[in-house]
Amino acid sequence: MMDAGVESAVEASGSPRGRSAPVRAIQAIGTHNFSLLIALACLVVIFGMLRPDVFFLARNISNIGQAIAILGVLASAQTIVIVSGGLDISVGSVLGMSTVCIALAVPATGSTALAILFGIGVGAVMGAVNGLIITLGRVNAVIATLGTMAAFRGVAFIISNGQSIPIFDPNLRFIGDGQIAGVPVTIVVLLLVVVLFFVLMRYTITGRNIYAIGGNPVVARLAGLPIVSYQIGIYALSGASAGIAGMLLAARTGSGQPLSGSQGAELEAITAAVLGGCALTGGKGTIVGGMLGVLIIGVLNNGMILTSVPTFYQMVAKGVLLIAAVVIAEYQTRRYG
Amino acid sequence: MAAPQPGQVENPEDPTAILAVRSVSKRFGVVQALEGVSLSIRPGEILALVGENGAGKSTLVRILEGVHQPDQGSLEVGGNTQAFRSPGDAHAHGIRVIHQEPDIIADLSIAENLFLGDFRRVGGVFLDRRDLARRTRKMLSAFGLENELWPWTRAGNLGPAQRQLMEIMRALRTGVRLLALDEPTSSLTEDEAQRLFGIVRQLRGDGVAILYITHRMREVMELADRVAVLRDGRLVAERATSAVTEGEIVQLMVGRPITELFDRRARNPGPVVLAVRGLTTRRVKDISLEIRAGEVVGLAGLVGAGRSELAEAIFGHERATAGTVAVAGRTIRLRSPADAIAAGIGFAPEDRKSQALLLLRSVKDNITLCVPDMISRFDFVDPVRERELAGGLVERLRIRTPGLDQLVAKLSGGNQQKVVLSRWLARRPKLLILDEPTRGIDVGAKAEIYRLIAQLAGEGMALLVISSEMPELLGLADRLLVMAAGRIAADLPRTEATEERILDLAMGENLTRGG
Numbered sequence: 132m133m134d135a136g137v138e139s140a141v142e143a144s145g146s147p148r149g150r151s152a153p154v155r156a157i158q159a160i161g162t163h164n165f166s167l168l169i170a171l172a173c174l175v176v177i178f179g180m181l182r183p184d185v186f187f188l189a190r191n192i193s194n195i196g197q198a199i200a201i202l203g204v205l206a207s208a209q210t211i212v213i214v215s216g217g218l219d220i221s222v223g224s225v226l227g228m229s230t231v232c233i234a235l236a237v238p239a240t241g242s243t244a245l246a247i248l249f250g251i252g253v254g255a256v257m258g259a260v261n262g263l264i265i266t267l268g269r270v271n272a273v274i275a276t277l278g279t280m281a282a283f284r285g286v287a288f289i290i291s292n293g294q295s296i297p298i299f300d301p302n303l304r305f306i307g308d309g310q311i312a313g314v315p316v317t318i319v320v321l322l323l324v325v326v327l328f329f330v331l332m333r334y335t336i337t338g339r340n341i342y343a344i345g346g347n348p349v350v351a352r353l354a355g356l357p358i359v360s361y362q363i364g365i366y367a368l369s370g371a372s373a374g375i376a377g378m379l380l381a382a383r384t385g386s387g388q389p390l391s392g393s394q395g396a397e398l399e400a401i402t403a404a405v406l407g408g409c410a411l412t413g414g415k416g417t418i419v420g421g422m423l424g425v426l427i428i429g430v431l432n433n434g435m436i437l438t439s440v441p442t443f444y445q446m447v448a449k450g451v452l453l454i455a456a457v458v459i460a461e462y463q464t465r466r467y468g
Numbered sequence: 469m470a471a472p473q474p475g476q477v478e479n480p481e482d483p484t485a486i487l488a489v490r491s492v493s494k495r496f497g498v499v500q501a502l503e504g505v506s507l508s509i510r511p512g513e514i515l516a517l518v519g520e521n522g523a524g525k526s527t528l529v530r531i532l533e534g535v536h537q538p539d540q541g542s543l544e545v546g547g548n549t550q551a552f553r554s555p556g557d558a559h560a561h562g563i564r565v566i567h568q569e570p571d572i573i574a575d576l577s578i579a580e581n582l583f584l585g586d587f588r589r590v591g592g593v594f595l596d597r598r599d600l601a602r603r604t605r606k607m608l609s610a611f612g613l614e615n616e617l618w619p620w621t622r623a624g625n626l627g628p629a630q631r632q633l634m635e636i637m638r639a640l641r642t643g644v645r646l647l648a649l650d651e652p653t654s655s656l657t658e659d660e661a662q663r664l665f666g667i668v669r670q671l672r673g674d675g676v677a678i679l680y681i682t683h684r685m686r687e688v689m690e691l692a693d694r695v696a697v698l699r700d701g702r703l704v705a706e707r708a709t710s711a712v713t714e715g716e717i718v719q720l721m722v723g724r725p726i727t728e729l730f731d732r733r734a735r736n737p738g739p740v741v742l743a744v745r746g747l748t749t750r751r752v753k754d755i756s757l758e759i760r761a762g763e764v765v766g767l768a769g770l771v772g773a774g775r776s777e778l779a780e781a782i783f784g785h786e787r788a789t790a791g792t793v794a795v796a797g798r799t800i801r802l803r804s805p806a807d808a809i810a811a812g813i814g815f816a817p818e819d820r821k822s823q824a825l826l827l828l829r830s831v832k833d834n835i836t837l838c839v840p841d842m843i844s845r846f847d848f849v850d851p852v853r854e855r856e857l858a859g860g861l862v863e864r865l866r867i868r869t870p871g872l873d874q875l876v877a878k879l880s881g882g883n884q885q886k887v888v889l890s891r892w893l894a895r896r897p898k899l900l901i902l903d904e905p906t907r908g909i910d911v912g913a914k915a916e917i918y919r920l921i922a923q924l925a926g927e928g929m930a931l932l933v934i935s936s937e938m939p940e941l942l943g944l945a946d947r948l949l950v951m952a953a954g955r956i957a958a959d960l961p962r963t964e965a966t967e968e969r970i971l972d973l974a975m976g977e978n979l980t981r982g983g
Contacts, residue, residue, distance in 0.1 A: 335847045336840040339833060346826045353785060353815060353823055354837045354891075355806035414828045 163408040163463070167423040174427060178434035185437055193315060197383070199429035200317035201226075201376045203422060205396060206403035207328045208372030210421035213404050214332070215365045216345035216413025217265065217272040222373040222400060224283035225257045226392035229377025231287045233303075234296035234387025243302035250381070251374035257283055258370020262363030280397070287389035296387040307382030317379050324375060329418040341365065346414025395449065402453040403428055405460060428452070484510050485544070486677045487532070487563065487646050492541035494527055501527040503701045504541070509646060514668065514678040516688040516709070519698035520721055520882075520910030525681050528698070529648055532679075533565045534558040562645030568654055570631040574624030579604040581623045582638050607637050611667060628771070629660035636667065647671065648679040653687060654907060657770045657936070658971060665691055683910065684937075685714040697721055722912045730918055730943035737763040737946070740797070741930035742813075742899045744782060747791035751777035752954045755791070759899060759930045764921060766945030767934045769974045774954040775934045776818050779901045782932075783815040784808040796898060809838060814892035818903040818934070820881070824888045827877035831869050832858035834876045835890045842894065861890035866916060882913025889920065899930045906940060918944060938967045950974050 157165045179186045205222050212219045229250040236246035257279070264275040309316045332338035344351040344358055351358055373392075380391055405411065406427060407420030431452070435445050485508035494502040502524045509515045519525050530536045532543070534552030542549045545561045552558045558565075572581050579600045588596045604619035611633060617626075623634065632652060639647055649668070653661040668678055668691060680692055688695050689709055697705040697720040705720045738761035747755040752774040759765050767775050780786040782793055784802035792799050793808075800811040808815070817823035826834055835858040836843050843854040858872050865886040869879055876887055885905065892900055902921070906914045921944055925931055935941045941948060948965045950958040950973040958973045 334849055336844045336849060337847055339837075339849070340840075342829060342833075343826050343837060346828050347822070349823050350826055353783070353805050353817060355804075355809040357804075357806060414826070 161408075161417070161420070164417075164420055164423055167406065167408075167420065167427065171423065171427050171430065174430045174434060178430065178437060181434070182437045186434070191433065191437075195429050195433045196318050197315060198432065199425050200315075200321040201379050202396070202399050202403065202428065203321045203425045204324050204372050204376045204379065205400035206407075206421050206425045207325050207418050208369045209397075209400040210404040210407065210409055210416050210418055211328060211332065211341060212365055212369050213401075213409040213411060214345045214413060214416045215341045215362065216348065217362065217365065218401070218411070219258070219261060219276050219366060219369045220273065220397045220401070221257070221261060221276040221280040221283055222369060222376075223392035223394075223396035224280045224287065225254050225370050225373035226377040226380065226396055227389050228257065228283050228287040229254050229374040230381040230384075230391050231291045231296065231387040231389050233378060233381045234298045235290070237298050237300050237303065243300055246300075246303075247378050250378055251371050254374025254377065255367045255371035258373070259363055259367040261370065262366030265366065266359045266362050284389070284393065291387065291389045293389065295389075298381060298385050298387060303378075303382045304385060305382075306378070307385065317383065320375065320379060324372065325418060325422055332418055342414055344413075395446075398449065398453060399428055402449065402456060405453065406456040408460070410460065411457070424456075486511050486546065488544040489528070489532075490542045490544060492528070492531060492538040492543070494524075494531065494536060494539050496527075500701050502531075502538075505698070505701070505703045506541075507696055507703060507706065509677045509679060511645070511675045511677050512672050513694065514672055514680055514692045516692035516695040517679055517681045517698065518683070518685075518688060518695060518717060518721055520912060523698040523721070523910075524701040525698055526650075527701075529565055529650060529679075529681065532558065532563055532646075532648060534563075559642065562643055563648070564639035564642070564644045564646070565648040565650065566632065566635050566639065566652060568651050570628070570635050572623045572631055572634060574622070576623055577620045578608075578617060578623055578626070578634060579619035581634060582607060582641060586641070607641065611637065628655040629657070629664070632656075632664070633667065636671075640671075644676060646677045646679065648681065650681045651683065651908065652680075653682070653684065655771065658938075659770075659975075661687075683908070685717060688717065689714055699723055718911055721910070730922070733922075735762050735764075735925055735946060737761060738928060741795065742782070742932075743794040743797075745792045745794075747778070747781055747793065748789050749777060749781045749786050750789070751786070752781060752951075755781075755956055757949060757956060757959075759932055761898070761928045761930050762925050763947065764925050764931045764933060764945050766941040766948040767932060767951060768938070768941055768948055768970050769951035769957075771936065773951040773974065775951050776903050777954075778951065779815060779817075779903050779932070779934060782808070783813060783901060785815075809895070809897075812898035814838075814895060814897035814900040816885075816888045816892060816900070816902045816905060818907070820884050820888055824891075825876050825884060827875070829876060830873045831862065831867070831876050831879070831887055832872040834887050835861055835894060838891055839894045857894060858890075861893060865890055865893075865920065880910075880913075882909040882916075885909055885913070885917065889917070893924075897929070899932065900924065901932045901934075903934045904936065905933065906935070906937070914940075938970065941970075942967065 160168070185191055205226070209219060209222065232253045233246045233250035236249040237243065240246055240249070261276055261279055264270050264279070265272050268275070306316050306320070311319050332341065340351070340356050340361060343354065344356060344361055348358055377392070381387055384391070403424035404416060404421045406424030407416060407422070409416030409421065431448070432445070435448065440448070488508040489506055491504045491506050492502055493500070493504055505524070505528060517525055517528070527536060531538050534555045534557045537551070537553070543552065544550065550557075550561060552561075573584070576584070582604055583600055588599050590596045601619045605614055608614045608617055608619070613633065617630065623631065626634065636647070652664060656664065668680070672678055680687070682688060692709050695707055695709050695712065695717060696703060697717060699721060740758050741761050742759040744755055744757050755778055767778070769775050777786055781788050784805045784807050788802065793802060794800065795811040795813060798811070801807060805815070821827060826837070832854060836854055839857070843850055843857060855872060862869065862872065867879070867883050867886045867890070869883060876884060879887065905917055909917070921931060921933065933941065933944055942962070942965060946962055948960045948962065948970065949956050950960065950970055952974050960969070
């Protein structure tokens with residue numbers, strides 16, 4: 132026998148008959164994404180009312196965009212990791228490592244492109260190390276990446292001697308401050324990454340298989356999917372994305388800092404993904420949802436700064452937001468299956 | 469209410485009833501799960517509740533249990549109207565449901581599970597283990613289990629039959645007046661089922677009312693005093709089992725006569741598709757067998773005999789320590805199921821929900837899971853080809869779904885199983901292994917799956933079917949392999965196989981008889 136809720140829900144949904152246009156529109160966006168949009172609108176209205184003089188200025192909106200570029204790259208990669216049934220809490224350390232590597236590689240290679248590739252490549256390798264530990268070592272993803280979070284940070288300190296390394300490179304500065312057709316380059320980078328990941332997860336067999344592996348690894352194995360290679364690939368992708376995020380940070384700050392990314396980058400990325408509808412049990416979540424989560428966090432951070440919420444209270448708010456997101460997700464799963 | 473349905477019996481105004489359900493209706497979204505169902509159950513009777521999947525049996529049980537509340541209608545316990553807001557309310561009124569998946573704490577002992585919440589103390593602090601063991605042994609001996617179970621055995625180490633008995637004992641301890649059993653024999657062997665029947669009869673003798681939910685007609689006829697039939701959320705009949713035949717019940721359930729279930733035409737097996745030689749894993753020993761194209765081979769045996777483990781070994785899911793598997797004459801290297809699939813083997817495992825289906829994904833994603841090349845170009849999904857392929861299979865197997873994008877979790881058991889079969893049909897394997905293909909599936913869908921198996925064999929596919937339902941195996945298979953204790957005990961052609969013979973072989977009696 133099946134359980135009754137499921138049994139009786141046969142044909143209860145999915146049928147467009149007798150539904151009004153707005154209801155269909157909400158279903159097309161996804162009910163979860165729709166509630167995120169409402170939450171975002173609420174935040175905008177609240178902060179818009181509290182600081183009408185500043186909040187809607189082009190400069191402030193550009194600030195929000197700049198601030199979420201790094202988080203957006205991390206969160207969309209984190210979404211993929213969580214969908215696959217994993218978690219990567221080492222991304223902040225990989226990010227810091229990437230800034231240091233780029234800072235060292237710019238003078239060493241004399242080429243911005245090579246330095247960036249090096250930074251991203253180091254990130255990918257560190258991600259692959261995570262993947263190997265998790266698959267071949269059969270270590271729980273949280274523990275494995277908790278360990279490498281500390282270890283990678285240590286490596287970044289070792290190779291930089293614990294110092295911030297300044298970067299003098301006009302190309303990299305262009306990435307940090309420049310604009311392409313009026314759009315900040317950091318936002319362009321973010322959009323490229325997000326579109327790439329969106330297409331991957333939405334329109335490719337690879338993306339579907341990632342959902343399958345996260346949804347139920349036994350089913351995926353019995354369907355012949357190469358789970359180990361997928362997982363290693365996914366963590367490598369997460370590491371490479373942290374490398375890209377590191378490039379953005381190095382470009383904006385003009386330096387490689389081993390400590391960068393240590394102030395809760397992984398926390399914010401995971402919060403955004405979970406807010407966006409990712410189930411920590413895997414198999415569920417979307418890039419679009421994750422990006423809406425990023426926007427909510429970005430507006431919240433910006434609004435708290437504008438309304439002069441003290442930093443320590445902001446930290447409390449961020450922690451509460453992550454837990455609230457999980458509680459809400461859990462409640463929705465129970466209620467709607 | 470509308471005029472009574474044909475075949476419906478008297479309004480159950482029954483003063484002796486332990487529990488009466490009065491015109492209960494329940495809706496979920498657009499689905500009317502129950503509509504105006506009235507039913508009563510008396511102390512000391514066994515009432516069988518039957519119906520196809522989706523007929524509303526589970527919903528009714530969940531209402532009795534306080535998990536769901538009825539939209540309309542009411543429950544009466546001992547003549548008083550009661551509203552159950554939670555399972556706790558139902559328990560307080562002596563209503564207990566034994567689910568298919570036992571609800572026990574694996575890391576506690578039998579004794580602790582049984583008496584949780586009712587521990588006695590010595591010196592006000594310490595658990596009185598001697599008293600606990602004494603009470604547990606008393607309970608075990610009431611069921612004739614005192615020689616089989618030890619009070620301090622870890623509950624997680626028990627077999628499914630023993631866990632179930634433990635749950636029943638726990639229900640009895642807390643004072644049960646109505647015991648509902650949901651498909652209690654689905655994971656039991658014949659012997660274990662018989663023992664359960666004995667206990668159920670014993671409880672009836674003690675005046676407990678039993679609500680027995682099952683798909684198996686034989687159990688209804690053997691055990692129940694009355695049978696209530698649900699179809700599409702309505703009670704269509706309520707009869708004494710002495711006044712009704714199996715065929716009539718099935719007809720009431722599906723609303724149409726089921727004619728021939730099995731295709732009995734003789735088949736002409738072709739060349740050998742699967743050749744297994746000396747295959748050994750942790751659970752099966754030295755297995756050799758052959759299956760030919762167009763042949764349906766049944767795999768019989770008791771639960772735990774190693775049937776599923778053999779299937780998993782052939783499919784590369786369980787690692788073999790010795791032996792070879794050859795498909796169409798070529799020995800294959802089995803490192804993972806991917807190798808078996810590449811060689812042309814398909815496998816529909818025993819537990820659909822945990823081993824076969826991606827419950828959070830759509831019907832079409834589930835169907836096309838193993839054929840990425842057929843629906844994509846350069847890794848990009850081609851939605852047209854994908855819908856064509858999935859849609860064709862949905863049509864061919866008559867999967868009842870509102871659409872290809874429906875979540876597979878929302879389909880009924882029978883339709884879920886058809887989705888699993890479609891996945892493999894899309895690949896057209898040379899050999900298809902089906903482990904309990906009709907478990908928990910209603911009669912109508914069963915008949916369709918039987919027809920499909922015969923049709924596939926007719927098209928030249930080799931099939932290995934594992935089933936615990938003897939009539940199903942005898943009806944489907946051209947040849948039967950009987951497993952006992954991890955080995956193949958016998959290889960019988962259909963003409964020589966009978967239920968008794970298979971059971972003897974499965975229990976290993978041929979060995980003791982010096983055979």
